[in-house]
Amino acid sequence: xxxxxxxxxxxxxxxxxxxxxxxxxxxxxxxxxxxxxxxxxxxxxxxxxxxxxxxxxxxxxxxxxx
Numbered sequence: 001x002x003x004x005x006x007x008x009x010x011x012x013x014x015x016x017x018x019x020x021x022x023x024x025x026x027x028x029x030x031x032x033x034x035x036x037x038x039x040x041x042x043x044x045x046x047x048x049x050x051x052x053x054x055x056x057x058x059x060x061x062x063x064x065x066x
Contacts, residue, residue, distance in 0.1 A: 013060060020056035021049075 010018070028047055030037035036047040047055075 016060045017053065017056045020059060021052045024052050024056060 024047070025036045028036040028038060030039065030044060033044055033046065036052065037044040038047060039045070
């Protein structure tokens with residue numbers, strides 16, 4: 001059975017990723033689609049939850065390494 005973990009059970013890295021996903025959703029919010037989108041030359045590329053999580057994970061991993 002899948003369940004959403006409680007924040008207290010998350011590692012500091014997982015918490016940082018979750019916070020960053022929220023920030024990315026907000027920063028890339030598209031009012032036309034009411035979703036996070038990357039818009040280039042009028043084309044809206046939907047930023048899925050998986051893509052945002054992967055992006056956040058890469059950002060967090062790189063910031064931890066340096």
